Amino acid sequence: MITVKNLNKHFGDNHVLRDISETIERGEKVVVIGPSGSGKSTFLRCLNLLEMPTSGEIWYNNECITARDCDINLVRRKMGMVFQHFNLFPHLTIRQNITLAPIKLKLMSQDEADENALRLLARVGLTDKADAYPAQLSGGQKQRIAIVRSLAMNPEVMLFDEPTSALDPEMVGEVLDVMRELAFDTSSRNGMTMIVVTHEMGFAREVGTRVLFMDEGRIVEQNTPREFFAAPKHPRTVEFLSKVIK
Amino acid sequence: MSEFFNNIVLWLSGIWTAFRTDFINNFITDNRWRWLVSGLLTTLKITFLAAIIGIILGFLVAIIRTARIQTGKLRFLDTLCRIYITVIRGTPVVIQLLIIYYVVFASVSIDKTIVAVIAFGINSGAYVAEIVRAGIMSIDKGQFEAGRSLGLNNAKTMQYIILPQAFKNVLPALANEFITLLKETSVSGYIATMDLAKAGDLIQSRTYSAFMPLIAVALIYLGLVMFMTAGVNRLERRLRRSDNR
Numbered sequence: 001m002i003t004v005k006n007l008n009k010h011f012g013d014n015h016v017l018r019d020i021s022e023t024i025e026r027g028e029k030v031v032v033i034g035p036s037g038s039g040k041s042t043f044l045r046c047l048n049l050l051e052m053p054t055s056g057e058i059w060y061n062n063e064c065i066t067a068r069d070c071d072i073n074l075v076r077r078k079m080g081m082v083f084q085h086f087n088l089f090p091h092l093t094i095r096q097n098i099t100l101a102p103i104k105l106k107l108m109s110q111d112e113a114d115e116n117a118l119r120l121l122a123r124v125g126l127t128d129k130a131d132a133y134p135a136q137l138s139g140g141q142k143q144r145i146a147i148v149r150s151l152a153m154n155p156e157v158m159l160f161d162e163p164t165s166a167l168d169p170e171m172v173g174e175v176l177d178v179m180r181e182l183a184f185d186t187s188s189r190n191g192m193t194m195i196v197v198t199h200e201m202g203f204a205r206e207v208g209t210r211v212l213f214m215d216e217g218r219i220v221e222q223n224t225p226r227e228f229f230a231a232p233k234h235p236r237t238v239e240f241l242s243k244v245i246k
Numbered sequence: 247m248s249e250f251f252n253n254i255v256l257w258l259s260g261i262w263t264a265f266r267t268d269f270i271n272n273f274i275t276d277n278r279w280r281w282l283v284s285g286l287l288t289t290l291k292i293t294f295l296a297a298i299i300g301i302i303l304g305f306l307v308a309i310i311r312t313a314r315i316q317t318g319k320l321r322f323l324d325t326l327c328r329i330y331i332t333v334i335r336g337t338p339v340v341i342q343l344l345i346i347y348y349v350v351f352a353s354v355s356i357d358k359t360i361v362a363v364i365a366f367g368i369n370s371g372a373y374v375a376e377i378v379r380a381g382i383m384s385i386d387k388g389q390f391e392a393g394r395s396l397g398l399n400n401a402k403t404m405q406y407i408i409l410p411q412a413f414k415n416v417l418p419a420l421a422n423e424f425i426t427l428l429k430e431t432s433v434s435g436y437i438a439t440m441d442l443a444k445a446g447d448l449i450q451s452r453t454y455s456a457f458m459p460l461i462a463v464a465l466i467y468l469g470l471v472m473f474m475t476a477g478v479n480r481l482e483r484r485l486r487r488s489d490n491r
């Protein structure tokens with residue numbers, strides 16, 4: 001579904017991603033972990049071109065999205081993204097946050113979009129917040145709305161950029177529950193395709209179908225969660241896991 | 247004792263009579279108040295139309311300049327915009343007005359009010375541009391990324407996500423700019439436009455009294471500004487709705 005070929009990214013003199021090649025299949029739940037500064041967020045943000053790669057190619061469903069003639073806006077409609085800091089639109093109500101893109105891109109009528117928004121809000125248990133503004137919500141609620149806002153575009157793949165890192169500990173669970181439900185959603189055959197950058201090892205173990213460990217701009221090691229956490233091979237992985245899992 | 251009070255009453259009634267004569271002489275005789283009314287209408291017309299030009303120009307310039315900063319495109323237009331802002335903010339508005347009237351439109355016969363509208367519109371645009379640019383830059387980068395990640399293009403993200411928030415943030419500064427604009431139009435008299443300030447002048451030149459016409463003109467400007475401020479405050483309250491917790 002997504003194929004990355006020899007991806008490199010520089011920020012000035014800083015070589016953040018070093019020659020990454022990777023393929024992600026439909027239905028996979030790929031969890032990307034690694035120390036801070038390892039390039040995992042940058043890697044994720046390259047996949048929908050929020051960061052422009054310095055070199056390399058990214059293919060999405062047999063289309064080279066790094067090519068000059070590719071309309072990235074059409075590709076992004078199919079790739080939802082959830083940010084660490086939610087990035088809800090503070091001047092719009094929750095309902096408007098969710099319906100803005102489908103309506104303005106003329107994918108749905110106002111009525112269809114409203115109906116869809118309420119259905120999605122019910123799914124995360126926040127129907128009563130439809131007419132509230134983001135400032136009136138807790139962090140956990142904001143992130144659940146942010147997920148719903150992405151889902152309103154009916155994406156084929158969801159990118160999560162440290163979705164629980166900015167949350168109070170007590171609110172992490174409710175967001176992970178929504179992500180878990182999304183991963184095991186039976187309405188599509190294998191659930192949603194997900195790529196998750198996170199520090200939540202429990203989530204990686206339980207939901208992930210594959211774990212990528214990144215360090216210094218490279219994917220150092222990857223494996224199924226069971227193998228990865230039970231028998232890490234690379235010394236950097238062993239060191240990292242010994243620090244985060246106590 | 248009663249003589250003392252009588253003197254005070256006499257003194258006060260003397261002042262009142264003088265005031266009354268002065269008032270009648272300045273505003274009632276020859277219907278001179280009509281000059282103030284027509285001057286006021288001209289001032290309002292110039293301010294309103296110049297503000298519209300200022301807003302359009304200002305938003306355009308601000309969008310071009312932020313696009314240049316964020317994406318590195320539009321280099322030529324950005325240079326033009328920077329020259330425009332530098333020149334307009336670097337020279338007095340009276341000189342700009344005179345240049346537009348005596349140099350740019352020298353050989354064309356054109357309504358002076360229109361000349362004033364153009365001059366003040368171009369002038370205001372430069373200030374609005376910098377205010378709006380500050381507003382756009384004050385919006386978190388994540389807002390832009392969230393819009394783009396949903397598949398909205400650059401223009402739609404600006405229109406529906408960035409500009410509404412930026413506008414709310416800079417509303418007090420914009421109101422300030424338009425209050426300044428209203429008062430600055432009082433120099434329109436330099437090209438013999440019959441605005442409010444010039445109407446006061448005209449009365450003074452007929453009656454040789456300074457107090458009445460000048461105070462009247464000042465009070466009218468004050469009233470206008472207070473009215474504008476009240477309107478902006480209401481708008482601000484409405485836009486602040488989403489901040490309620």
